[in-house]
Amino acid sequence: MVATSTFGSALDQPGTAAADVRDFRKIVDEHASFIWRVLRRLGLAPSDADDASQQVFMIFAQKRDRVPEERIRSFLYGSALRVARNFRRGVERRSELAREFRHAGGADVGGPEEQAELVEARDRLDRLLSQLPEPQRRVMILVEVEQLEVAEAAKLEGIPQGTAASRLRLARARFGDLLAALEREDRERSP
Amino acid sequence: MTNRHDGAERLFQAGRDELPGRELRERLLAIELPSERRSVWPVPRFAFASAAVALATTLLLFWPTRREPPRLAAEPTADRSAAAVTPSASEAEPAPEPPRRIAPVSSAEPPAPRVAPAKRPPATLPTELDSLRRVRTALAAGDTHAALDELDRYDRELRGTQLRAEASLLRIEALSRRGDPAAASRLAAAFVERHPHSPLVDRARTFLAAPAATGSNTAEAPIPSQ
Numbered sequence: 383m384v385a386t387s388t389f390g391s392a393l394d395q396p397g398t399a400a401a402d403v404r405d406f407r408k409i410v411d412e413h414a415s416f417i418w419r420v421l422r423r424l425g426l427a428p429s430d431a432d433d434a435s436q437q438v439f440m441i442f443a444q445k446r447d448r449v450p451e452e453r454i455r456s457f458l459y460g461s462a463l464r465v466a467r468n469f470r471r472g473v474e475r476r477s478e479l480a481r482e483f484r485h486a487g488g489a490d491v492g493g494p495e496e497q498a499e500l501v502e503a504r505d506r507l508d509r510l511l512s513q514l515p516e517p518q519r520r521v522m523i524l525v526e527v528e529q530l531e532v533a534e535a536a537k538l539e540g541i542p543q544g545t546a547a548s549r550l551r552l553a554r555a556r557f558g559d560l561l562a563a564l565e566r567e568d569r570e571r572s573p
Numbered sequence: 574m575t576n577r578h579d580g581a582e583r584l585f586q587a588g589r590d591e592l593p594g595r596e597l598r599e600r601l602l603a604i605e606l607p608s609e610r611r612s613v614w615p616v617p618r619f620a621f622a623s624a625a626v627a628l629a630t631t632l633l634l635f636w637p638t639r640r641e642p643p644r645l646a647a648e649p650t651a652d653r654s655a656a657a658v659t660p661s662a663s664e665a666e667p668a669p670e671p672p673r674r675i676a677p678v679s680s681a682e683p684p685a686p687r688v689a690p691a692k693r694p695p696a697t698l699p700t701e702l703d704s705l706r707r708v709r710t711a712l713a714a715g716d717t718h719a720a721l722d723e724l725d726r727y728d729r730e731l732r733g734t735q736l737r738a739e740a741s742l743l744r745i746e747a748l749s750r751r752g753d754p755a756a757a758s759r760l761a762a763a764f765v766e767r768h769p770h771s772p773l774v775d776r777a778r779t780f781l782a783a784p785a786a787t788g789s790n791t792a793e794a795p796i797p798s799q
Binding site: 504506528561 | 586
């Protein structure tokens, strides 16, 4: 059975063992935030990241029999990259309403000023990341934002560790240059 | 150099701090898990029992029909009617009418369908989006009746789940515009309590014990993109 469009509560599914549901819940709790943030940093608006996360976990739900436990994260990550690619492809077609959520996503706490700063910082982060070549950008997200070890990032990306380290080095240098240019513009604009 | 590094770290930290809304977890946990597991996790015995019962029920329902499939008029039958065409005649020239299915010989009347109607799956995301767009169009046109009708359809027929929060907010707006701020406020209070971290919560708060919403508020009613 392929559950592409049915959304009964997992806990109420009569043909599903309770252990399955518990396992699935655990996987959601362990990986959902990571996947959502990766999708965000790959350029998806919060509401799109929600939808894309749902697609990722639906793909996993269908194929989880074939995913060994130690490969769950890389499976989810790989699915997220593919789903993000499709979302980005269709982004021009989608309504401007997505942008409405762009500044409202996440579950942040704090006052309005702090919120505004965070939103601004994330916008800036995403703008800079989007100017990196895609492979460098992904390694950068995994290491700098998600704080994974280079070895783990390499594993998720399916590349040798040396390649990941090289991409990270290039990405850091490029990111630093872009940020410096942006800060220079800020200084020039400010009185 | 240090400033540059600090600046980058500040941006990375902002990225790290971002979390999905709580609704996402509910959405993910609502994903239906396929029940046909094959290898990794053991299938409990009751699953086999359920499968056996289902198989037995299926056989009981379908076995008679399968043993006596509907016959064509041209086929020889025990109770051949005068209108039946013999094989030789049908070979010699085209039959005046195409062969028609007739009821099984053992039945006086066509049997009523024995299969229970299939449970309709909840709507897909595009269907939910279309529905909520219709709500928004109705609201923008000032037709709160049509908007609320469509929201009822979303709840009852589509059984929408993926855009539940958006539908709730649109209902709040529809009630407010209909001139029922008390009902809108009640729903808004429930929304805030249930979805305290939703990106829509601030908008819902504007309906708390508030007078009827403005047109511009409605025109901006949110529907996420597909």
